[in-house]
Amino acid sequence: MRQYVFRRLGRLVLALLGVTLITFLLLRLTGDPARVVLGQLASDEAIQQFNREHGLDRPWPEQYVAFLWKALQGDLGQSLRYEQSNFSILLERVPATLRLAGASLILTFVIGLPLGIIAALRRDTTVDYLARGLVLLAQGIPNFFLAILLILFFGVYLGWLPTGGSDSFKHLILPAFVLSFVQLPLTVRVTRSAVLDIIGQSYIRTARSKGLPERLVLVRHVLRNAALPILTILGVQVALLMSGAVVTETVFSWPGIGRLIVSAILARDFPLVQSIVFVIAMAVVVVNFLVDILYGILDPRIILN
Template identity: 40%
Template structure:
């Protein structure tokens, strides 16, 4: 078990280093930040001065080494746009994004898992069919579109919730709901199919034959087995939270990492874009690592290897 976790940990570090390198190189090959940041009629001297100021005139390996050494010390450079520390620019947006993503994630588990279980247990009934119809709808409508629909219904039409900003808790309701419904749909669908698969296994028939009460069979015999593949799906959902925030936050003008990322990309603010990608990658790698560890905890076949 320890060896397993250690191996996965080293792999996670390797993935992180690889991604940082790749992103660094790709970002430097996709356009000249000086052109993007400065006005169109900036002269060649101005461009050269910009490049020199930010070290962009040096070779890519040189820039990379410089970047990595500084990043390891927690220094991600300063924003091209306003000259503030990138670390501060990114860090101040993190809580806003966490509020939306974490509550949406918890909410989607609270809705998706019971809905999927009920649909599987009451399979082929009206309950199952309505849950699945809702899930297909929630999953197939793009979440930014769902966000616009929510704004139209609750902010424009019913006028009960604000459409944009983040000054009160009410402002978080629509982004969280948009995010949660989309993810809950994915979780419910997968929960249902996984549980139906487990319920068809011989050990479930054997447990029933033994006279174990119905809900005991579901909760103690079927769910622990369904949990193993569920962890993967929930990991995907969790990993998609930050990426999803780039789609949803701009819709609601929610000042988190997602809208920050979109702004920085539009203005060519290279250090900010890069730091955010590193953060997103680190988050994804951390999620994958947790999924691997949870696997080992839930699945005796891995644990007892």
């Protein structure tokens, strides 16, 4: 167990290094941020001074190592666009993203888990076909297109819900639904497969042959054992949340880190983009690491090696 934890921690560090390095290199290929911040009419002297003040005149390897060293010390640098600490900017935006992610995650499990369970219990019936059809529909519709449709129908045509902002609970409904729709296919598929696998086990047939009520068999044996495979998708859900939040927050003008990273990329704000990617990558790999460890703890049959 201890060796597995240390090995996973090593992979976690390598994953963070890989993500940050790729992001760093891709950003450097997009052009000179000084031209965007100072304008196309800025003199060469002003651009050189700007690059010197922000460390952009140093070699790329030196810039990358400096970013990593400061990030490990809790210093994410300063934004070129906002001229303030990236850490303080993230502190302002992260709560909004957490609200949206939490609401969409709850909505995903409230809809996806019962739908997957019912589809498994009613296998090859109309309910099962409808559930699988919904999964295919959710996979085929881009979230930005769904967001636009919901805005036009509920916001413009009916006028029931606001089309943007984050001032009240009503502003949360549409973006949370769109973001949960992205995660719904995976939740339904995994839940259905897990329940079908458990139902086919011999101890379920034994419990039914003893005359146990179907509800007791479902709660005590089926759902309890199917919960562990469902737990494993939590790490994947976090990655889907982060990727889906970029589009969803942009369409609905939600003031989170998803919308922030889009504006930072357009402004070529290298330090801010690197900081956002670093924080998101850290969240994804840490959640996946904790899920793996928790899975081994909850199921003694699994040997982590």
